[in-house]
Amino acid sequence: MPRPDVDIAILGGGCAGLSVAVRLALAGRSLLVIEPRAQYVDDRAWSFWRTAPDPFEDCVRASWSRWEVGGPGGAVCRGSAHMRYQTVAAGAVYDRAQSLIADSPLAALSMGTSANDLHKSPDGWRIETDTGTLHANHVIDTRPPRRIPTYxxxxxxxxxxxxxxxxxxxxxxxxxxxxxxxxxxxxxxxxxxxxxxxxxxxxxxxxxxxxxxxxxxxxxxxxxxxxxxxxxxxxxxxxxxxMEVGFAEPPQPGVIRMGLGGGAARPSTGYAFTRIQSQADHVAEALRRGAMPRTLRDGLATRFMDRVFLQVLQTMPERGPALFEGLFRNAAPDRLERFLSGSTHPADRLSVMTSLPTLPFLRAALVPA
CATH class of the missing domain: 3.30.9.10 (D-Amino Acid Oxidase, subunit A, domain 2)
Incomplete structure (x- = not known):
């Protein structure tokens, strides 16, 4: 096989691709991001409760200490002295990522380019794109999933x-x-x-x-x-x-799968930005150590809780508004928000469990759909 053009090829330059590219570029790794869009536009906003630092903190457009849910029992107002609900503008993230990639002499972004076929050999990867062939030691695939979720x-x-x-x-x-x-x-x-x-x-x-x-x-x-x-x-x-437990596309052996196709969205809520940042940290650190990252990282307890909640939501959608209202009304301050952001602390899980009615969730736990 020819000498690799880059150490790491990143397929897709959306939130996940750029998030891991920025970390790898800052670490001095050789990489190329392949993105089919010819240019970026400010096409979305990502919102989340801030629980950890990331490279895009200066892209926060707005931050709130209060939030409200309106259900059948009336309005529930919550807030926090410690956590902020933040919105990051996509346009600012794209600009920040492009700037950091451009600052690295070993990193590049190829816009208007699509990756087609991947071929593995003992010496690395051959990636066929619509602008030519690329050789790399590692491939990170962050392209949108092809499969359709059940919910x-x-x-x-x-x-x-x-x-x-x-x-x-x-x-x-x-x-x-x-x-x-x-x-x-x-x-x-x-x-x-x-x-x-x-x-x-x-x-x-x-x-x-x-x-x-x-x-x-x-x-x-x-x-x-x-x-x-x-x-x-x-x-x-x-x-x-x-919003499906275990949602991910099995990657080609040896390919690192990230983003929505790599299980980044929280199954019970759809929140993805914070989990993408966690994925990106994990992938960058694993590659630094020469290890193969494991990006689908929800434990058995988390998967069980999400599966039970989604089963109740799917089979009894008319109860959904009251269930969400109950969560925000009854959960202890900050615990629900930490849980929605990915916390696995037992106290946060217990606060969520005790804020929900017992019978429908017990039935769903005992009799999977």
Whole structure:
């Protein structure tokens, strides 16, 4: 085999690909990111509770210490003196990552290039792209999954600037539940950046998306209900996140699989950004030690809890709003937020378990669907 062109080839330059590329570039590793998009645009925002540092902390657009859930029993307001719910703008992440990669003499980003076939030999990898052949010692595959999950989070959101000051910039409307338009649990999510500017998003936890037409009608109804006066749409984001325990695509032997196809989304919530950062830390450290990373890292207890919760949500979607409301109403301060962010501490798990009704979850635990 010819001498490798780079040590590490990263297939896909989305959140996961750029996150691991930045860490490897900062460590002085030789790498190439292969990204099919010809250019990046500010196409989404990633939101999460900050629990650990990462290379994109200066990309945080907004941060909140209060959040609210509105269920059948009324509004539940929570907050924290220690944790912040933060939003990272994709455009800022893309710019930051490109800058750090460009600063490394051994790292590069190939835009407008798609990876097609992978071939393994005793000496490394041959990657066939639409611009030529690349040879590498290691391959990290962060491309979107091809398989369709059995349950997911589907959403359509628009960031708007309004004529009237209709938002409270001090509190995130995390989940405002609505009568179902899908075959699952439907809610509105509002990230307020200012009194006259927010991301308004309609979301379904469901086995399939209700479709673009349903989402557009629903989102337009929600925006009109705010009585915003004239408003301007600044950007739009749409997507689907897997909510399935063990969701991952088996990689080709020897390939490191990351991102949504590598199980990065939390099965019971769809939160992915924090877990992608953890994956990226783990992969970079494993490669430094010369070890093969294990990116699907949820333990048996976590997988069990997520499986039981999702089974109840899927089989009894009409109970979903009350279940989420109960979680946010009854869980001890910070414990639910840490659990949703990936904590496996026994006290955080116990707080979540005792905040939910016993019977449906006991039934789901004893009789898997």
């Amino acid at each position: 997911g989070q589907f959403f359509l959101g628009r960031e708007i600037r309004t004529e009237r000051p209709v938002f409270d910039p001090g509190s995130v409307q995390l989940m405002q539940f609505r009568p179902a338009r899908s075959r699952g649990v439907d809610f509105v999510y509002i990230l307020p950046f200012a009194r006259d500017c927010a991301l308004v998003e309609v979301t379904s936890f469901a086995p399939t998306s209700p479709g673009r037409a349903v989402f557009e009608d629903w989102l337009e109804t929600e925006i009109a209900g705010l009585q915003p006066g004239r408003f301007e749409v600044l950007r739009e984001e749409t997507g689907a996140l897997p």
